[in-house]
Amino acid sequence: MTADVFLFWFLALITVISGLAVVLMANPIYSALCLAMTMISVAAIFVTLQAYFLAGVQIIVYAGAVMVLFVMVLMLFDLKHELQAFTRGRATGALKIASVGILSGLIVGAVTIGLTIAGRSSDEVISAAAAGGVVDTTRGLSEALFLKNIFGFEALGVLLLVIAVGTVALSRSKGGTHARD
Amino acid sequence: MPETNMITTIGAEHYLVLSAILFSIGMAGVLLRRNLIVLLMSIELMLNAVNISFVTFSYYSGKVEGQIMVFFVMTIAAAEAAVGLALAVSIFKRFKEVNIRFFEHLKG
The missing domain is CATH 1.20.5 (Single alpha-helices involved in coiled-coils or other helix-helix interfaces)
Known part of the structure; x- marks a missing residue:
């Protein structure tokens, strides 16, 4: 197990756990902090995908500006006692969770089947990416943004x-x- | 051995599945929570999941157009958070609670 494989699983675990915590925490302040954690780990995932500039922008814009906005608005409110954080109704709740599960299953199935049909194994794609060169990302990014x-x-x-x-x-x-x- | 290969070789599908899981978590948050601010946070979560898949496709196809789309998504997300939070403040000033069931009273 090499370092970047470990890094991917570590970051994926942190992202999923903190994303779940955003939804499951009853106190909105804790949700906001977990969301900041998710943003930072998503920025780290961008780094593993060699999108360094986007990682910086992600931290500045999301973990900086947007999260400060959220936390400031939360501080304006007096939300010490939040009754009933979740929607009512056991049956509709089960229906909602089932629809979410069906959606995620569809996406995962489409991804795996699509990559199998496309017939490109992961190694070929990785070598293609390394050969094609996402090097010099920021320069290519600015050219694509300001010219095209x-x-x-x-x-x-x-x-x-x-x-x-x-x-x-x-x-x-x-x-x-x-x-x- | 496909299992060990799947664990030790990280490909595009790993990032895409991670993005799908994050998107589903955000969607569950939008459907299940009642607090308007947590709803907005869940929307940010979904937008981040979309960003991950954009960057993944950009990396594995060797083109930068996907990252341009991520810029656009980030701008839209910031704008949406600003307007949504302004609406939340105006709801809170009137009803002393940030709950989506008060949205129907905002008319007029």
Whole structure:
């Protein structure tokens, strides 16, 4: 068992356990902390896939900005007593869990069958990736982002502006945090 | 020996199955929880699972377009968290609880 194999299983275990903890913890603060843990381990998974720049962006944007936003909003609320964290109804709950299980089974089956039909064993794919070269990732990333996908990039800028204006408008509206009286 | 091969050789399917498991956990969270903020967190979990599969395909096909998509997904996720949390604050100010069953009262 080499180091990167061990690393994958370790990171997968941490990701799944902390992801489960996000859903199962009754206190939302613990959920937020487990979500930060999940984000960081997903960033480490990006590192094992040689997406170094994305790993950095993941930590800065998710584990930094988004999680701070979540925790700050949680601190605004007084959620000491949370009654009934989960939905009611045993039968509908079983139905929901069954639908989730069916979905995950479908995805896993599609992945395994699809890779078998494609007929590429993992070793060939790995060697192809090593030969094709995802080296110099950040440079290729910026070229693809600013030369090929410049329209999408600009559209994202417009979207962020719209979201910022919309959030301010929402908080200034009736019932918001900064409502005009 | 296929079993030992599956454990000791990490391929694309391992990352894809991990992504599927994470996505299913997030979906279970959205379906089962009632707290709006935990719902938003579960959505972030699902978006992260999608990011993992994008990066996996990008790595195993040797192209960077998948990573561009991850940038877009991250931006959308941040925007969605901002708007969702603003809605959560406005619900909390009115009802003193962050529960999805109060969403029907937000009309008008």
